Amino acid sequence: MVDKRSPYTSCVHFDHNALSNTNGVNTPIYTSTSYRYSELGKSIPHYPRYLNTPNQEVLARKLAQLEHGKHAFLTSSGLAAITGACLAILKTGDHAIFQKEIYGGTYSFVENKLKDYGIEYSFFNGENPDEIQSLIKKNTKLIYVETPSNPLLTVVDLEAITRIAKTNNLVSIIDNTFATPMNQNPLDYGFDAIVHSATKYFSGHSDIIAGVIILNSDSLVPQIQDYLIHAGATLDAQTCYLLERSIKTLxxxxxxxxxxxxxxxxxxxxxxxxxxxxxxxxxxxxxxxxxxxxxxxxxxxxxxxxxxxxxxxxxxxxxxxxxxxxxxxxxxxxxxxxxxxxxxxxxxxxxxxxxxxxxxxxxxxxxxxxxxxxxxxxxxxxxxx
Ligand SMILES: Cc1ncc(COP(=O)(O)O)c(C=O)c1O
CATH class of the missing domain: 3.90.1150.10 (Aspartate Aminotransferase, domain 1)
Incomplete structure (x- = not known):
């Protein structure tokens, strides 16, 4: 998956012929939501909500490559990616630590929804990661940051966050929407997961709503996949195609x-x-x-x-x-x-x-x-x- 070519090249060239034997330079759009079983009782068919249809897979691989990740999961919006990543990891009785200066929709989700699931949370000042240590409890599972943040552009120290996360065995998630992989690659610093509102720079033309969760390793895949399949907030083939096209000029x-x-x-x-x-x-x-x-x-x-x-x-x-x-x-x-x-x-x-x-x-x-x-x-x- 991870290769050495420049993102300027990866944005343009990526598996464009992977789904086609017609030699077209663009990925064909597979509109089917129903796919044949190959054998009774043996195979798992493609189905959009299972995140395994051809256009979803090509786009996911492209986004994973750009973010130096191993896996990517497409969602129907940025907030679906954020809530999906958090709720896939956090269970009732857990505690999570969020940066104070995050996108208002994410802040509102934390403040207004997490307690409905019996999940505790604390906020820290993004400019002062040292605050995190005193907030960590026995039941803390997650650190979540957004840098640069919306709208104050607070810059959080990526290396400090992943050091604290690893020392304390916490999952680290970052919203990389403002920077994009062109400006910053948080997985290289050891973050476990990146979330994006692909509605923004990935789309770039104010005509798509989408999100993505990108993972560094295999360990969180079952949890994330399981949650997203149940949440059902995924992307259709036409939107995947449009997003793949947009990324050619990212x-x-x-x-x-x-x-x-x-x-x-x-x-x-x-x-x-x-x-x-x-x-x-x-x-x-x-x-x-x-x-x-x-x-x-x-x-x-x-x-x-x-x-x-x-x-x-x-x-x-x-x-x-x-x-x-x-x-x-x-x-x-x-x-x-x-x-x-x-x-x-x-x-x-x-x-x-x-x-x-x-x-x-x-x-x-x-x-x-x-x-x-x-x-x-x-x-x-x-x-x-
Ligand atoms: C930094 C950031 N993350 C996430 C979101 C949510 O994205 P969406 O509107 O695609 O759900 C936004 C929306 O403005 C945002 O600015």
Whole structure:
């Protein structure tokens, strides 16, 4: 599975002829949800919910290769991957440790759902993994992180997390959605599992909802597979094909997201109407040195605080002409959102404050448009404040 070729090549070339004897360069779409038994009582047939249909298998192998993993399991959304990975591992009476600064939907799942299953949890500050040791109990099974995190771009020390996880025999899971395998490979640091919202950069065109769990070794496969087959939240062949096609340009898209975002973050940092920019590529950013150590590029996501009254926030958003005021992230078009009303709307004001998400925080998903056009757009909206 793991081979030495560059991800620039793996994004484009991967098993494209594995399912076909027609010599087509693309994977054919196998629409069947029903597959013949080969022999009565002997074989397990393909079935989409069993995660073993041809398009699922080709895509899973491609994603596993990109993340330097051994196995990948496709899910119907990023959250299906996150909840699936957690609930496959955690049982009633177990305890799990989560980073405090995680995507609002994940935070809401932890705070609002885990207790229904009798699962205990604690949060730690992602910038201070030393906190974890004091939170570990006899029944702790899991550490979960997201780096860089949504929306504060908190950078967590991958090496420190896996060291603590291994010393204490805990399963480590990371959400690698913001970085993508182009910028960061957490399995190389010893993480047990990666989860992704493939809805974001993997899709890249705001037209797919999907997720994936990628594993480093065989040991968690039975648990994850068993849970996902029961949860039933999997991907159909057409979506698998579309996602496989999207990934052919992932490397190129990420290069442009990375360069655009770096230049835009530098522009924003130098603007008098901007109070603070959260971007791992900025020297002034707390997590910059760590990001430099463990990431190859700093990604397309950033957040900012404006130096203006809260009431001006709506004007700024409305005055933008290229940036679209919309949910989600990671696609070719540049987007702007206010986490308080989007990714973190399910959290209470108190929970948002605890997670460091202010009411005026603005999140930008930088697309692949012309850099100067994007800077000009931000400039004119800032000038109007
Ligand atoms: C970092 C991160 N992880 C997971 C998710 C959930 O993904 P999905 O919406 O595909 O379920 C999101 C969604 O915004 C996200 O930003």
């Amino acid at each position: 490397a190129l898209r990420m290069d442009k997201h990375n360069t655009n975002a770096q230049l835009i973050a530098e522009f924003l940092e130098g603007h008098s109407k901007v109070k603070k920019v959260f971007y791992p590529g900025l020297k002034s950013f707390t997590g910059h040195e760590l990001a430099k150590k463990q990431m190859r590029g700093f990604g397309g996501m950033m957040s900012l605080e404006l130096d203006t009254r809260e009431e001006s926030l709506a004007n700024f958003v409305d005055n933008l002409k290229i940036f679209i005021h919309a949910v989600s992230l990671g696609a070719v078009e540049s987007l702007i959102s206010v986490p308080r009303f989007s990714s973190h709307s399910k959290m209470s004001q108190k929970q948002r404050e605890e997670a460091g998400v202010s009411n005026t925080l603005i999140r930008l998903s930088i697309g692949i448009e012309d850099t100067q056009d994007l800077i000009n757009d931000l400039q004119q909206a800032l000038d109007k404040l």
